Amino acid sequence: MTEQTLAPPTEQAQDAPAKAPWTTLVVVGVAQLMVMLDSTVVNVALPTIGADLPADQTSLQWTISAYVLMFGSLLLFGGRVSDVFGRRRTFLTGLTLFAVASALCGIAGNQELLVAGRAAQGVGAALLSAAALSIILEVYQDEDQRKIALTAWSGLGVIGATIGVVLGGLIVTAINWRWAFLINLPVSIAAFVGALRSMPSLRTASGRRLRFPSAVVSTAGLAALSFGLIRLHEGFGDPTAWISLGAAVVLLTLVTFMELGKDDPLLPLHLLRKPTYWLSSIGLLLVASVMISSSFLASMYFQQVHGMSAFVTGLSLLPMGLAALVVALVAPVLAGALGLGGMYAAGAALQLVGTGFLATGTDSVWMTVVALAAIGAGLPACFVPLFGIGTAHVRVEEAGVGSGLLNTFNESGAALGIAVIGTVLATSVDGRLKEGASASAATTSGVANGFLALAVCAAIAIVIALALRHLTRDEQPAAA
Secondary structure, three states: OOOOOOOOOHHHOOOOOOOOOOHHHHHHHHHHHHHHHOOOOOHHHHHHHHHHOOOOHHHHHHHHHHHHHHHHHHHHHHHHHHHHHOHHHHHHHHHHHHHHHHHHHHHOOOHHHHHHHHHHHHHHHHHHHHHHHHHHHHHOOOHHHHHHHHHHHHHHHHHHHHHHHHHHHHHHHHOOOOHHHHOHHHHHHHHHHHHHHHOOOOOOOOOOOOOHHHHHHHHHHHHHHHHHHHHHHHOOOOHHHHHHHHHHHHHHHHHHHHHOOOOOOOOOHHHHOOHHHHHHHHHHHHHHHHHHHHHHHHHHHHHHHOOOOHHHHHHHHHHHHHHHHHHHHOHHHHHHHHHHHHHHHHHHHHHHHHHHHHOOOOOOHHHHHHHHHHHHHHHHHHHHHHHHHHOOOOOHHHHHHHHHHHHHHHHHHHHHHHHHHHHHHHHHHHHHHHOOOOHHHHHHHHHHHHHHHHHHHHHHHHHHHHHHHHHHHHHHHHHO
């Protein structure tokens, strides 16, 4: 018996679908790289932004949080928009909004405009990213092509997030922080022209509605979830965080009941009843937590413990991105040799090794770089099979909401990871400082505790991987 591939079950189509040109993949891949890069590119630029505008610490925090909040809360609705109004149209709308918002960030003369621009970027990113994955699912229905396309799409997302800090440090050091945003303009224009010239128009689902009441409630629920996770940065005792998280539970429960029994639901509950889909969703939440939090902890370690500049910190994180790139390039080979479940297990194991070593509190910069490279290598080895297994049962007509929900788990994982790991770091550092430790020693201890929490995430991911490996082995013969 062999494991499930990245293609949907073969009974969905009696005839082999025709192969599509790769130009569409290039366009959506470049856009996805840009969106994920912008989730981390400003991390190392915050001190410079604060001094130049000027901006207070709260505004600097919201420079990151506003993007995460809007991106995470609107992905599901963005997927529905692409299902109803057309995938290319939604992609182009999101791309245009993202470009305009990037320009606003680049020319912002005060902290309020910068935060507003980042929020608008998040809206554009949600529309763009939700449409991009659904475009891949609709355009590339040939099994081999879909395998390559999903590998490239998820791999570029990982690479974008990991090299964001490198590019941010280079731009801040060599040019000006504003170009961390303005660089998006030529990329967006090129992607827009490429989409118009080479992307098929794709069909629009006639007779389908946005389901606006459910959309409002679900978006409010996801926004409350993201806001609560962001507020947890203030500490686990912050009442506003728990009120927001409680509101999220109520709203998301409400929308679940609103969607029960619907023929054309906004929230694809029938997908969540499939073990492979919900296990993939949890897996995406965990690996996104590891990805974002690892670069965050490493940046703190390099700059506050070893006194590195933003640029040198970026270079120190480069091997992590390069390792992700190498594994992404050979992902189809690994998937064929190990199966998707086996590939995911191997990726989670690499992350466990890397985070487990860094949890020891090492003082060696070089060993830290090597451990981060191991984590980086594990990222595409997790993302590729999780998106592949998760989307295997998504019908083309619901590709928007089906992929949007997976992406929502992905982005929620990033927000959850930063919230929990940031709080663990702050609590650990404060505790060590009260004991009389130096700032460097306290930070080293806090970073180690943060990586210990990520090691727990990696260990849970291995359990999920083994379950998915078993489930996909059982499903393939029935699908053949």
